[in-house]
Amino acid sequence: MMKLNICIDIDGTITDAYYWIHLANKYFNKHIKEEDVTSYEMHEVFNIEKEEYMKFYNNYIREIHETATLKEDVKPILDKLSETNNLYFVTARDKRVEDITINFLKDNNIPYNDIFLLGKHYKVDQAIELDCDIFIEDNYNNAIQLSKAGFNVILIDTYYNRKKLNDKITRVTNWDEIYNIIINIYLEKVS
Numbered sequence: 001m002m003k004l005n006i007c008i009d010i011d012g013t014i015t016d017a018y019y020w021i022h023l024a025n026k027y028f029n030k031h032i033k034e035e036d037v038t039s040y041e042m043h044e045v046f047n048i049e050k051e052e053y054m055k056f057y058n059n060y061i062r063e064i065h066e067t068a069t070l071k072e073d074v075k076p077i078l079d080k081l082s083e084t085n086n087l088y089f090v091t092a093r094d095k096r097v098e099d100i101t102i103n104f105l106k107d108n109n110i111p112y113n114d115i116f117l118l119g120k121h122y123k124v125d126q127a128i129e130l131d132c133d134i135f136i137e138d139n140y141n142n143a144i145q146l147s148k149a150g151f152n153v154i155l156i157d158t159y160y161n162r163k164k165l166n167d168k169i170t171r172v173t174n175w176d177e178i179y180n181i182i183i184n185i186y187l188e189k190v191s
Contacts, residue, residue: 003084003086006081007130007136008087008112009139011138016068038160065101075110081179090130091116094118098117121139124145124146132151135151140160140161143165147166
């Protein structure tokens with residue numbers, strides 16, 4: 001049986017997209033709600049300088065990622081997909097939170113073949129190296145880069161990625177939709 005190589009982002013993809021807002025609201029003394037997060041650039045959302053947001057992120061990186069919450073419909077879908085496919089987590093998280101990331105996956109019994117903490121948002125090279133068949137992402141710019149490099153992308157809908165898509169990107173709202181798309185891609189490859 002042929003296996004697909006499925007690359008999966010972590011934050012906003014298998015985790016809730018907005019789990020960190022309460023920490024940033026407290027730090028910046030703001031009252032940002034999920035629907036206010038209409039940009040992936042958090043300094044724009046909080047109306048502050050980028051350096052100020054990066055200072056917050058760097059000071060609280062571990063606490064931010066330790067509070068991540070798994071989306072409720074992710075685990076059963078990943079369990080099913082892992083039976084017949086290769087699952088690779090490809091994240092912009094950096095090595096400072098490698099232990100937190102691995103423990104999060106382990107504590108939630110998330111199956112995977114390997115994990116890549118890139119420390120940057122550019123993921124095309126890693127997708128090429130993994131011979132990726134489909135990439136599951138929430139970052140609009142990543143989705144565009146990956147799609148322009150020829151990859152099929154599933155973009156999980158968020159308030160911050162609602163922009164025009166090209167024909168290599170499919171927007172979804174839940175993991176059941178992701179599963180159905182992947183099954184269809186598999187069927188196309190074997191027929």
